[in-house]
Amino acid sequence: xxxxxxxxxxxxxxxxxxxxxxxxxxxxxxxxxxxxxxxxxxxxxxxxxxxxxxxxxxxxxxxxxxxxxxxxxxxxxxxxxxxxxxxxxxxxxxxxxxxxxxxxxxxxxxxxxxxxxxxxxxxxxxxxxxxxxxxxxxxxxxxxxxxxxxxxxxxxxxxxxxxxxxxxxxxxxxxxxxxxxxxxxxxxxxxxxxxxxxxxxxxxxxxxxxxxxxxxxxxxxxxxxxxxxxxxxxxxxxxxxxxxxxxxxxxxxxxxxxxxxxxxxxxxxxxxxxxxxxxxxxxxxxxxxxxxxxxxxxxxxxxxxxxxxxxxxxxxxxxxxxxxxxxxxxxxxxxxxxxxxxxxxxxxxxxxxxxxxxxxxxxxxxxxxxxxxxxxxxxxxxxxxxxxxxxxxxxxxxxxxxxxxxxxxxxxxxxxxxxxxxxxxxxxxxxxxxxxxxxxxxxxxxxxxxxxxxxxxxxxxxxxxxxxxxxxxxxxxxxxxxxxxxxxxxxxxxxxxxxxxxxxxxxxxxxxxxxxxxxxxxxxxxxxxxxxxxxxxxxxxxxxxxxxxxxxxxxxx
Numbered sequence: 001x002x003x004x005x006x007x008x009x010x011x012x013x014x015x016x017x018x019x020x021x022x023x024x025x026x027x028x029x030x031x032x033x034x035x036x037x038x039x040x041x042x043x044x045x046x047x048x049x050x051x052x053x054x055x056x057x058x059x060x061x062x063x064x065x066x067x068x069x070x071x072x073x074x075x076x077x078x079x080x081x082x083x084x085x086x087x088x089x090x091x092x093x094x095x096x097x098x099x100x101x102x103x104x105x106x107x108x109x110x111x112x113x114x115x116x117x118x119x120x121x122x123x124x125x126x127x128x129x130x131x132x133x134x135x136x137x138x139x140x141x142x143x144x145x146x147x148x149x150x151x152x153x154x155x156x157x158x159x160x161x162x163x164x165x166x167x168x169x170x171x172x173x174x175x176x177x178x179x180x181x182x183x184x185x186x187x188x189x190x191x192x193x194x195x196x197x198x199x200x201x202x203x204x205x206x207x208x209x210x211x212x213x214x215x216x217x218x219x220x221x222x223x224x225x226x227x228x229x230x231x232x233x234x235x236x237x238x239x240x241x242x243x244x245x246x247x248x249x250x251x252x253x254x255x256x257x258x259x260x261x262x263x264x265x266x267x268x269x270x271x272x273x274x275x276x277x278x279x280x281x282x283x284x285x286x287x288x289x290x291x292x293x294x295x296x297x298x299x300x301x302x303x304x305x306x307x308x309x310x311x312x313x314x315x316x317x318x319x320x321x322x323x324x325x326x327x328x329x330x331x332x333x334x335x336x337x338x339x340x341x342x343x344x345x346x347x348x349x350x351x352x353x354x355x356x357x358x359x360x361x362x363x364x365x366x367x368x369x370x371x372x373x374x375x376x377x378x379x380x381x382x383x384x385x386x387x388x389x390x391x392x393x394x395x396x397x398x399x400x401x402x403x404x405x406x407x408x409x410x411x412x413x414x415x416x417x418x419x420x421x422x423x424x425x426x427x428x429x430x431x432x433x434x435x436x437x438x439x440x441x442x443x444x445x446x447x448x449x450x451x452x453x454x455x456x457x458x459x460x461x462x463x464x465x466x467x468x469x470x471x472x473x474x475x476x477x478x479x480x481x482x483x484x485x486x487x488x489x490x491x492x493x494x495x496x497x498x499x500x501x502x503x504x505x506x507x508x509x510x511x512x513x514x515x516x517x518x519x520x521x522x523x524x525x526x527x528x529x530x531x532x533x534x535x536x537x538x539x540x541x542x543x544x545x546x547x548x549x550x551x552x553x554x555x556x557x
Contacts, residue, residue, distance in 0.1 A: 069443035072241035080108020082420035083246035120269030122253030167523035260355035283373035294378030399476035410455035424480035433491035496554035
């Protein structure tokens with residue numbers, strides 16, 4: 001081994017060369033092990049007494065690309081799409097990352113199960129809870145080309161692929177996520193059967209004056225006692241420098257208050273517990289909520305149920321949010337009764353105002369729908385973080401506050417963050433860009449975050465703009481339209497990483513138009529130019545690979 005004195009001498013020479021900005025001075029992780037140790041855990045934006053790597057760069061006139069990245073211990077909660085890509089980005093950035101997954105496999109909400117909850121409305125806190133909201137016949141509402149991650153395209157040739165369609169089944173997505181985890185060697189960094197029960201902030205230990213707080217993560221696993229078959233909770237506690245919450249937001253049903261619920265004789269449950277159309281054979285069904293789930297399940301029930309009503313405040317394209325008239329693609333039951341013709345299109349009606357003991361459903365326009373067998377609530381989901389101690393974020397009317405750019409609680413940034421809260425988007429690529437910004441903020445290779453006060457003002461200004469436009473709080477994280485792509489670009493720029501291609505926006509918008517024109521068959525019609533998009537995805541993956549092979553150096557310095 002090299003003598004200590006020589007190591008110190010080499011480090012001093014390297015520092016002098018960098019300060020003099022010699023042309024041949026280039027940092028490599030393998031060149032400066034001593035510097036890496038010196039700088040480990042010496043950063044955090046937003047905490048007094050700690051210089052970020054970018055601040056150090058300014059003080060020495062060095063670009064961030066010549067500074068060794070910080071390596072922190074980071075807990076990732078959940079291994080759905082957002083959790084997996086976050087784990088990968090953290091590892092690629094040099095962090096010591098551990099993911100906690102309550103199930104026995106990766107995939108999160110994409111892991112289908114026939115099991116449903118004991119409370120069909122999801123209101124009983126003591127109910128048997130099921131994480132997945134998948135139903136048996138679900139297919140993606142986005143083509144696979146735009147569904148995939150930037151650095152791992154969703155092709156038809158990944159290991160285990162079994163559904164080559166452009167809009168594949170949920171099981172194909174699960175297989176893709178499993179292949180992704182295998183491709184990047186993520187499983188050794190995942191603790192399966194580990195449900196996070198508490199995340200608590202701890203002050204820095206004595207002797208670390210000015211150091212940012214750390215995070216105590218408590219987990220529980222269910223192991224069967226040998227020979228007894230009785231579940232025993234095994235608890236564990238660990239401390240981390242940072243926590244990234246990737247637990248998803250499609251598991252806690254949001255249930256509206258409907259007058260007459262208790263006396264309604266028919267079935268009443270949330271779409272979270274819907275699995276098969278055959279369960280409603282011969283029934284008259286009303287679905288409340290015309291977003292993605294409501295629209296798709298209503299179509300699946302056609303031809304199985306006796307009659308299908310889709311009830312909503314207003315109707316819009318579930319993908320783009322563009323308003324649509326209720327009369328479009330809507331059948332009139334009375335007209336069909338006179339001709340004996342079968343229902344060909346879902347009947348769209350106004351919002352439910354009350355349920356009655358005689359089995360009728362009253363609508364906001366005064367119409368009564370008689371003899372309803374089932375009311376299926378497709379009313380969305382609530383954000384919930386029961387493991388997180390109070391004081392960091394609040395969940396109010398289905399929004400999480402305060403969050404800077406939908407990611408960072410200002411007072412805790414970047415040591416606490418959230419991935420995947422936005423909806424009406426292409427989710428996987430946005431999660432990737434969010435994860436990259438988080439990972440590089442923790443390592444010090446992203447742009448320095450604004451001050452706590454500046455981030456708080458940004459959140460307040462964003463909320464005020466929504467209110468001024470008449471947008472209710474429940475749409476705070478609805479990032480549809482141009483805002484989605486603007487947000488994605490801002491994530492890339494803040495991370496000082498590559499910006500993804502505009503081709504994704506083209507595919508997304510083309511899919512929205514296709515869904516408007518062919519709402520019942522768009523998945524089978526397909527978005528044209530599939531080969532073109534596949535080539536674009538491959539080129540994007542190649543560019544990202546080259547950036548990573550080059551050391552993931554900050555761009556735009």
